[in-house]
Amino acid sequence: MTNDIVIPVQKESAVTHSIYNQKNRISDSFLTFLIYLCASISIMVLVGIMGYVFVRGIPEISLEFLTTVPSTIKGTFGIVGNIVNTLYVVVITLLIATPLGVGAAIYLNEYAKGGKAVRIIEFTTETLAGIPSIIFGLFGYVFFGNTLGLGYSILTGALTLSIMVLPLITRTTQEALKTVPESYRSGALGIGATKWYMIRTILLPSAMPGIVTGIILAIGRIVGESAALLFTAGSGYLLPKDFFGKIFESGGTLTIQLYLCMQKAKYGQAFGIAVVLLVIVLAINGLAKFLSHKFNTEVKES
Amino acid sequence: MRPKSYSIFGGHGSKSGVEHAAEVIFTVCGFFAVLAVASITLYMIISGTPALFKVGILDILFGTIWMPAAATPSFGILYVILTSIIGTALAILIGVPIGVMTAVFLAEVAPERLTNIVRPAVELLAGIPSVIYGLLGILILNPLMYKIELKIFAGSTTHQFTGGANLISAVLVLALMILPTVINISESALRAVPQHLRSASLALGATKIQTIFSAVLPAAKSGIITAIVLGTGRAIGEAMAISLVSGSSVNMPLPFNSVRFLTTAIVSEMSYSAGLHKQVLFTIGLVLFAFIMLINITLNNLLKKGEESHDK
Numbered sequence: 001m002t003n004d005i006v007i008p009v010q011k012e013s014a015v016t017h018s019i020y021n022q023k024n025r026i027s028d029s030f031l032t033f034l035i036y037l038c039a040s041i042s043i044m045v046l047v048g049i050m051g052y053v054f055v056r057g058i059p060e061i062s063l064e065f066l067t068t069v070p071s072t073i074k075g076t077f078g079i080v081g082n083i084v085n086t087l088y089v090v091v092i093t094l095l096i097a098t099p100l101g102v103g104a105a106i107y108l109n110e111y112a113k114g115g116k117a118v119r120i121i122e123f124t125t126e127t128l129a130g131i132p133s134i135i136f137g138l139f140g141y142v143f144f145g146n147t148l149g150l151g152y153s154i155l156t157g158a159l160t161l162s163i164m165v166l167p168l169i170t171r172t173t174q175e176a177l178k179t180v181p182e183s184y185r186s187g188a189l190g191i192g193a194t195k196w197y198m199i200r201t202i203l204l205p206s207a208m209p210g211i212v213t214g215i216i217l218a219i220g221r222i223v224g225e226s227a228a229l230l231f232t233a234g235s236g237y238l239l240p241k242d243f244f245g246k247i248f249e250s251g252g253t254l255t256i257q258l259y260l261c262m263q264k265a266k267y268g269q270a271f272g273i274a275v276v277l278l279v280i281v282l283a284i285n286g287l288a289k290f291l292s293h294k295f296n297t298e299v300k301e302s
Numbered sequence: 303m304r305p306k307s308y309s310i311f312g313g314h315g316s317k318s319g320v321e322h323a324a325e326v327i328f329t330v331c332g333f334f335a336v337l338a339v340a341s342i343t344l345y346m347i348i349s350g351t352p353a354l355f356k357v358g359i360l361d362i363l364f365g366t367i368w369m370p371a372a373a374t375p376s377f378g379i380l381y382v383i384l385t386s387i388i389g390t391a392l393a394i395l396i397g398v399p400i401g402v403m404t405a406v407f408l409a410e411v412a413p414e415r416l417t418n419i420v421r422p423a424v425e426l427l428a429g430i431p432s433v434i435y436g437l438l439g440i441l442i443l444n445p446l447m448y449k450i451e452l453k454i455f456a457g458s459t460t461h462q463f464t465g466g467a468n469l470i471s472a473v474l475v476l477a478l479m480i481l482p483t484v485i486n487i488s489e490s491a492l493r494a495v496p497q498h499l500r501s502a503s504l505a506l507g508a509t510k511i512q513t514i515f516s517a518v519l520p521a522a523k524s525g526i527i528t529a530i531v532l533g534t535g536r537a538i539g540e541a542m543a544i545s546l547v548s549g550s551s552v553n554m555p556l557p558f559n560s561v562r563f564l565t566t567a568i569v570s571e572m573s574y575s576a577g578l579h580k581q582v583l584f585t586i587g588l589v590l591f592a593f594i595m596l597i598n599i600t601l602n603n604l605l606k607k608g609e610e611s612h613d614k
Contacts (some may be wrong), residue, residue, distance in 0.1 A: 005457040022320075028511040035411055038403030042481055043420060048428045049438060082463055098487050103331025111328055112574045121332055124339040130598045131342065131591075132539020134565050138587045143570075163338045170335070196324035225433030227565070231572055255542075257434045262546055267441060274434045281429045289422065 007291065053274045059270030069238055077269050081237040085251035086156065088224050088240075090231060092158035092247065093165065098215060100162070101169025106169075106199060109177040129167035133228040136164045141231040152250040157233025164228055165218040174216065175201060176210020213291045220284040223277065226255035235260060323551040343591075350588025353581035355379070362585060368562075370571070370579040377582045383589060385555040386564040387546075389469060390537045391477035398530055399538075401484030402476075402519075408485070409492035410514050421489075428482035432543040435475050439547035443471040460503070464560040467549030472561065475543050480533035487532060491525020492518060505531055524608045531604060535597045539590070541565035564590040 056075060068078030104121070112118045140160030150156045179204055188198040202213075234250025252260070254273055261270040319401070319493050354362060357377050365378020404424070408417050448466030453463040495518050503517040519526070542564075549560025550570050562570070575583055 023507060025511075028509050031511045031515065034412070035403050037411070038400045038418070039407035041484065042427075045422050045478060049427075049430065049434070052438060052442070053434065063329050067423070079456075100331050100334050104334060107332030108326040110334065111325055118334075121335055124335045124501060124557070126602060126605075127339050127595070127598045128335055130601065131594055132541070132565070133566055134541040135342070135346070135587060135591055135594065138349075138568065138584065139345055142345050142584075143341065163342075166335060166338065167487040176549060190356055194318070194321050194397050196321050199324070220429055224429065226433050227569065228429065230542075231570065255431050255433050258431075258437065259542060262433070262437055262440065267437070270437050277434065279433050282426070285422075285426055285429055288370050296610055 016151055041277055049246050050278065053271060056268075057271035057273075057275030057278075058251055060268050061275060064278075065269075065272055077266075079237075079254065079257060079273060081239050082252055082254045082257045083272075083276075084239060085233070085236070086223060086253040087159050087288040088154050088246060088251060090219055090252055091162065091231070092154065092294055094215060095298025097156065097162035097165050097169055097218065101166050102204075102211060104166070104170045105177060106172035106203075108250065109174055110195070110203070112200060125167045126168055128163070129171075130166075133164060133225055136160050137228040137231045138157075139163075140228065145232060150248070152234030154234070154249045154251045155247045157229045157251075157253075160228050160232045161222055161225060161289070164225070165221055167213075168218050168221065169214045173207065173211050174205035176214070179210065180206045209291055209294065213288050216284055216288045216291065223253070223280050223284070224255060225253075226259055229256055230259070231293060304321070314366075327467055331349075343595075346588050346591045349538070349581070349584040351585070353578060353585045356578060357582065359400060362582065363589075371584065375578070376580075379582070379586055379589070381552050381554055382562055382564055382567050383585065385469070385561045388540055388555045389473055389476065389544075389561070389563060390534055392469075392473040393480060393537045394530060394534055396473065397480040397533060398476035400480035400482050401533070402488050403531070404485045405488035405492055406446055406514060406519070410510075410518065415495045421573075424482050424485050424496065428486070432479065432520055432540060434477055436546055439471055439475045439543065440467075444547065444611070447471050449557075451508045454558070461558070462560070464549050464558070466515070467547060467560055468558050469548065469561045470557050471558040472544040472548035472563070475547050476537045476540060479540055479543060480537050483536055484533045488522070488526050491522040491529070494525065528604050528608070531597060531601045535594060538593055538597070539565060541569050545569045553583065562595075571594050581585070 045086075063077055064076060066083075067080050068076060070080040071075045108121060112121075137160065144150050144156040144159045145152065150159075174203075184202050184206060185198060188202045189195070193201070205289055229252070233252065233256070235252035235256050236250040237252055240246030240249070254277055258270050258273040258277065259269070261273065272294060331338045352396075354483075362377050363378060363383070364380050365376065366380050367376040367378045368381070384497055408420060408424075412420065444466035446466065447468055447470060448464075451463065451466060455463070499517050499521055500513055503513040508516065529531070544563060545566040548566055549561060550562050550566055551560045552562045552567075553559040555561050566587055568583050571579070
């Protein structure tokens with residue numbers, strides 16, 4: 001069965017089959033088996049994880065679970081406080097990180113003239129992307145929490161996370177700006193637009209789907225983040241009493257609550273939260289796929 | 303480099319205030335990443351070094367006794383460092399072959415329809431929050447490990463039973479977590495290999511498998527090495543997934559010992575530590591940061607070398 005598999009040739013090519021097509025070699029069969037084995041391990045793991053979480057978690061989900069906060073008196077458990085905290089963290093982080101990330105991408109792609117400065121910025125952006133979240137957590141705890149005196153609060157967490165998702169937004173925006181044809185720029189500038197006017201009215205709208213995809217990917221990272229939030233945003237689980245005051249109070253996101261449940265060995269509740277998280281991750285993934293797909297076809301048509 | 307376009311009002315005199323402001327603001331945004339990395343580095347060094355001198359560099363880095371709460375506290379983190387290195391290495395040893403093989407499957411073997419199903423699935427694997435991996439590790443891997451442990455160490459009086467939370471469990475979780483990174487990057491590297499290399503190899507009479515293993519994989523070597531380095535970075539920095547799976551007591555990194563990684567040491571003690579103990583935790587953070595920077599610089603050099611060879 002080894003050599004008669006059709007090769008998925010990306011481009012039309014003269015030679016796609018070996019001239020020894022009929023011959024079977026033992027080592028070939030073995031390696032083919034190994035390839036299939038490894039691929040199926042990777043896929044089975046994913047299916048297994050999703051399946052296990054959904055089977056264990058869905059029975060835990062009820063209206064009470066989704067719409068109340070934990071109460072020791074009644075002995076009930078709910079995650080609505082954590083959902084609200086997660087929303088707070090996502091919105092504030094994006095409010096900070098999006099302008100910075102998009103601005104940095106515009107600088108790199110439109111204003112920078114190459115040379116050392118750009119190399120340094122690109123190196124640091126890469127570095128920032130490689131720093132693990134626990135280091136961001138420590139830095140946020142020391143700098144935003146202690147030095148700036150924000151303590152355990154949603155703002156501390158959001159500030160920490162905005163540094164973390166900055167490279168992601170910068171990179172996706174840069175890619176989106178690169179796909180805008182040079183003729184758009186020349187055209188706008190040629191009829192007398194100034195550079196900022198050209199960026200504002202031509203470049204950013206054309207690159208918008210790419211930027212939005214980057215923002216959606218950033219939401220995915222924020223929702224799934226835990227280590228960077230443990231020492232910065234704390235673990236509060238109550239509903240906000242005051243809309244803006246909540247920013248300066250501690251608030252645990254869904255992942256933090258999941259971790260705390262795990263630590264207390266309340267695995268049922270943990271699986272309930274895991275299902276909610278997986279549904280969010282799936283939705284975000286689908287949305288990003290859909291947008292980038294739409295974006296690509298638009299480019300092809302034009 | 304693409305040709306740059308300039309506004310017909312591009313002269314220095316005709317720029318309005320808004321134009322200037324826009325340029326300055328974007329430049330500031332551009333340098334924000336530099337500022338962030340610089341301040342993170344600075345703060346990690348400021349908060350990590352005091353303990354080094356208070357305890358003594360050798361005592362802290364090469365000491366093997368970790369008793370932060372004792373009357374005469376001892377802060378040796380050698381086992382913690384060793385656990386991180388050995389754990390990451392083992393995770394790479396398990397994760398990379400599986401990941402590269404899956405990438406080969408996606409790029410070379412699988413029919414397109416199957417690729418279109420499997421690739422999104424792999425991307426999804428990358429998006430699953432790390433705490434969920436931890437949760438599954440505790441509930442699936444740990445009981446399994448405990449059964450194996452009971453069999454192997456039955457009758458042993460010296461072994462400390464861990465309930466399955468040991469190095470192997472943590473390594474397996476880590477190997478799983480680096481899979482998406484390794485698969486994605488290796489696959490793009492394999493797809494970037496020019497078609498004529500495959501054609502030439504096949505025309506010389508090599509079988510398809512021989513072509514993959516002796517022509518395509520060597521040609522994609524630099525990309526695969528990049529994947530391994532990125533995977534190492536991800537594995538050494540992972541905290542939440544393994545903090546409960548690994549057992550979290552400081553021990554020699556032996557397969558069935560309950561162990562503590564650099565990351566899990568910070569996670570599990572940060573909340574209640576104070577004084578010197580807290581400073582030592584920041585030193586652990588600094589050690590981790592040093593490892594990460596080493597990996598980043600290696601990665602940067604690799605990418606630069608790759609670009610140079612493409613330019614030629």
